Amino acid sequence: MSHMQSKRMPDERLAVGLGASRAGANRTKRRPSRQRRAEALWAAAFLAPALAAILALRLAPAAEALVTSLYRGLPGGLRPQVFAGLGNYQMLFANQAYWETIGRTIVFNLVINPLQIAVALLLAVVMTRKIPARSIWRVLVFIPATIPIVGSSIAWGIALQPQGPVNAILAALGGSTQPFFTSPQQSMASIILVASWIGIGYWMIFLISGIDAIPEELFEAAKLDKAGPIRTFFHVTIPMLKRPLLFVLVADTVANFVLFVPIQVLTGGGPESSTTMQMFNAYRTTFGHSAKNMGAAEVVILCLIMLAFVAVQFRLLREDDPRGTK
């Protein structure tokens, strides 16, 4: 199904592009200015709710975070806030634990994003090969992504408890049981496991659409050249998949930078702060410690680091746009 859509998209977009520009040219020539003004008024009316929502729900909080982070106040707001410049930031950066939180967030993202995308890509390649009952296997991998994350987090918390089924399997296979969430050495890896079980099927769907959109002729040509599956993968699939890969990588990174539910539900940032990352930390600072100014500074730093990550990914994957995906 998705395949039919993908095949249709390019022509559709082309046709639309032509149609739109032609109609636009006609209109600017012929239309009286009164009609043009009416159209602009309609546009304003139609856009007003969306723009108001973006203003109130996106821009205002971003500005609020920036401004709040520059003030210092007492918990509970008993006294008026005083301007503190970059004081909150200085305090954060003088704090060893905060540096460790930043480091943990970065390491977490350096591991989980490539891992999830690599597995999702592997799955997408397998699931686009000629195999019986293909759509069933796709759905089975995708199902974890449909379970709201709080439900799957709790279920994995039970599955990974010291005397839980995962350890039962390990023991039955002759291995030793693992502490998972109860050990500072394994808690982060356990979070990665849970988040990946949830996320991989979701990203796989995007990559399957991307692979389906690659022209069949390229695979046939690779076959004529007697290229094996691995060469075909690196010389046809990967180069043709750059745009979907970039999209998935950026979207995954953005999602993982603000990952919150499994940490809040399962570890509370512990044990021994081993799963305290920036998003959870900002939440705890703001609501647990009632330090909203410091929390705002943490939100600003989180966003800046996240944007830096996304910018690097754009650089890495954008440098040459392969012909044919345009």
Add this chain to the structure above:
Amino acid sequence: MSPRTRFGVGHRVGRTSWVATVSAVLLSLIFILPAFWMMINSLRPTVDIFESLWPLSPRVIVPTSLGLQNYFTLFSGSFGRAFLVSMAVCLVTVVIGLALSVAAAYALAVLRFPGRNAIFAAVVISFMVPFEAIAIPLSQLFNDWGLTNTFMGLVLPGVCNGLAIFNLRQHFLSVPTSYREAATVDGASELRVLWSVFVPVSGPAISNSALLIFLGQWSAYLWPLIAVSSPNLQVAPLALAKAFTEHSADYGATFAGAMALAIVPATLMLVLQRFFGRLAIGSGEK
């Protein structure tokens, strides 16, 4: 089978790959088994779950008895109410969100006015920023605006979904311009054109956007956690987390809660599966 044989759409050239088939089966089992385990546990008594956790035996996924008792227990408690609150929040969000998105998408796709591209870019960029990142400062603003602990306070952050606007705009662009011209000649207003010409031919795109808005709101956790403290407005994901941390001994009800939360989006997606494939493309191409 010749290499060019194609069985419907999407089949790659060549013979059936048995390596790929075996990998697909094994990989999908890894993903589905925990979900299957969750489902089985939601249908059996807590004692049975406890006894099957350790040591490993077939009982881990083979129940001794099946029944809906956990669901009855769950829905007769505070979760039942929370489930209804979640439903109400999602439905209101979808109605407002669709109205807002359809109108904006129509303006961005069909109407001509200065600054159109800039506004479109602003809409697209605004949804690349994850909501969670600005949820904390937004909760301070909602506090100032008197929206904390209100129904609309839960609804509002979900109404503005950039991806929904983006998908609708892409679809409206594909509606032939002659449709609108014909209607305008007949003296129809823009509102009339949108409602009587564009909306009727946009079923899949609209349900797609409705699904996006619904899903975003249905699994919301951080926002209800920080914007609402009143038990009357507690949503289902929070009720579940609270039940798990406070009386985690009732595993049966916990699994039933997780499944109850999962069934709603899974059903919606199954129903709208065709549109979901389209959704993946739309966003992947961006």
